[in-house]
Amino acid sequence: MALVYDDAKAKIVEFVESKSKTKSKFYFNDLCGVFPEEKQRDVKKILNQMVAEEIMIYWSSGSTTLYGLKGAGKQAAAEHED
């Protein structure tokens, strides 16, 4: 079943917000877990679109990249980025 962008976006946001008490950043694999039936490359397209719309952001350590909702977590405030 092909992913519909708006539905997939809502599911990802719901998943990420449901974990917001303990986590603000997620591995790509964690987010693929929301759509176990889908190809990972299709999930990636959805996430790319969400980054382009500035709903999600990338967080990079230089060796590992995580995805998070824009503005979530301490990082943005702590670095005076917002």
Added chain:
Amino acid sequence: MAKHKTPLLDQLESGPWPSFVSDIKDEAETRHKNPNGVDYQIPVDVCDDLLGILELSYVEGETHWKHGGIVGVFGYGGGVIGRYCDQPQAFPGVAHFHTVRVNQPSGMYYTSDYLRSIMDVWDRRGSGLTNMHGSTGDLVLLGTQTAQLEEIFFELTHNLNTDLGGSGGNLRTPSCCLGESRCEFACYDTQEMCHTLTNDYQDELHRPAFPYKFKFKFDGCPNGCVAAIARSDFSVIGTWRDKIRVDQKAVAAYVGGELAPNAGAYAGRDWGKFDIVAEIVNRCPSGCFQFEGGKVVINDKECVRCMHCINVMPRALRIGNDRGASILLGAKAPILDGPQMSSLLVPFISAEAPYDEVKEVIENIWDWWMEEGKNRERVGETMKRMGFQKLLEVTKRKPDPRNVWEPRHNPYIFWKEEDVTGGWTRDIDAYRKKHQR
């Protein structure tokens, strides 16, 4: 006078080697003098503060850098590595000190004008400090602030036709040896393949979705000038299927002393007369090289492509004419489980543009690794965990004797568990009833 006193760093300058401390001090001084009238966009004392915070770390024995962050250019998940210091009041010049990775041209060919243009951007919008090149090959620009990132990206892409490199869980900046541009040993056009795949896999390079890093490196021959076999997850190494071409007259010239072995590379000392038996025959790892009756005889079927004979007598021995590449998979550095070299997956593959065969292997591996790989697991670790046989299965390749180290080393590579009665486990008690120890 220096902004911060740095007695511990100063000591590093006293050794016999060129010191990075001296280099940073030079740059600090140049920035203050500003002989070229650069309109600095980040604090002029960035280099002073860099030395200051490093000195503090030496004094206290702990780092003042925080790791990572939400930095990057719009739409890119890699290419910029965020660095923030945790003492921004004391060292405002390095409150942000982000690294920008810039994709090097294939084979690292530059014009001096290009390098000057890069440095013009970097002197103005960054610290002026660089690392050329990083381990993966990028031009590494060290130290800028968040507000400059989009500006740098714009100037690089629009004025210099240059893109950012890779970082994070994505395809890292591919790199290659200089290949056919200068080297007669190159078995395929490494620069062309590196450039083509870099362009074709832009999404994988800039938008991370892999479990961890993934590196391509392209060596034109088994001499391995970019050390693909040791440093890249996906190592492409040039090879040939036919015979080493032998020019017996040139062999005689080497033996007779008219031609210098190793192209004269070891001419600095008197090593004595060139002795082909000692220098080549006895050093051939598979014993396939013989010197009989004044002529070289090579049993090419046994040749393991060590390149030694060709390197010693390049005028007499040349790579074969039926050329392509071998693909090996899984090299990594020793962060977990120790270092690992790549394992031979495809003994020979066409290395002609548009590289469809190579891309098919790559994409099959990615599909499998993205699905099965754990977070922060290199493909070489996935391969070890799930077995080389699994890798053959996902890449749709038949097992080949060259996939194993030696005959009978691991015959299980040819069978699946379901093909064998009882699978890989057995009831040892039931077995012992019938078979004594």
